[in-house]
Amino acid sequence: MLYLLNEDAGKEHLHVKGEDFKYLIKVRRHRVGDLLQLRKKKDIDILYAYQLCEISGREALLTLQSSQQKSVKALKELHIGWCVIDNKSIEKVLASLNEIGVQKISFIYCERSQKNFKPDIKRFERIIEASNQQCGRTELMQFDFVKNIDTFISANPDTKVFDFTDKTLGCESDFTTVLIGCEGGFSSKEKSRLASQEVFRLNTPMILRSESAALAVAAKILL
Structure with a gap:
């Protein structure tokens, strides 16, 4: 996974729950201290870098580290x-x-x-x-x-x-x-x-x- 789509991406502190939590913690097995990349559909060209700061129960706390304009598109159109x-x-x-x-x-x-x-x-x-x-x-x-x-x-x-x-x-x-x-x-x-x-x-x-x-x-x- 190169990034996670989350409509709250961009906030200074982000609480991840539900399916996103299961995917990041249970499937991808991320741990406290890991850096994660997030985007949101509304402004998908902006890439947000978050640090995983805390895992408790069924929720993870992420803290925003940086953001940058970064689009990834095909060189041609079809x-x-x-x-x-x-x-x-x-x-x-x-x-x-x-x-x-x-x-x-x-x-x-x-x-x-x-x-x-x-x-x-x-x-x-x-x-x-x-x-x-x-x-x-x-x-x-x-x-x-x-x-x-x-x-x-x-x-x-x-x-x-x-x-x-x-x-x-x-x-x-x-x-x-x-x-x-x-x-x-x-x-x-x-x-x-x-x-x-x-x-x-x-x-x-x-x-x-x-x-x-x-x-x-x-x-x-x-x-």
């Missing part, structure tokens, strides 16, 4: 338009996408998306907060819904499309928005709508799952 898939599949790769530096994910109900899948944005946000505390990132990934591919392309006309094609994504490629289909790919109607967009594939003979494609493309562009 916005993924992602046709809706099972939440469980998204959750498996979400922390990794966050560590790589994906800025935003827009979830889109494509024709082959199963309509009973509804992205759990609140849960995704909790996963991102936990991931940020582990990897040090201070930018919170953004999420939104877009009703269909037409709407997404209209709002993001420079979108590149991951699909079956002869063109492979090269190491020199650099773009900021990509559209990734769900399991089964795009329908014939959607392919026609996307005919004017630049389409690419990755240099592999294997068929990638939607979540594998999201990870691979993000790593290729951002790292």
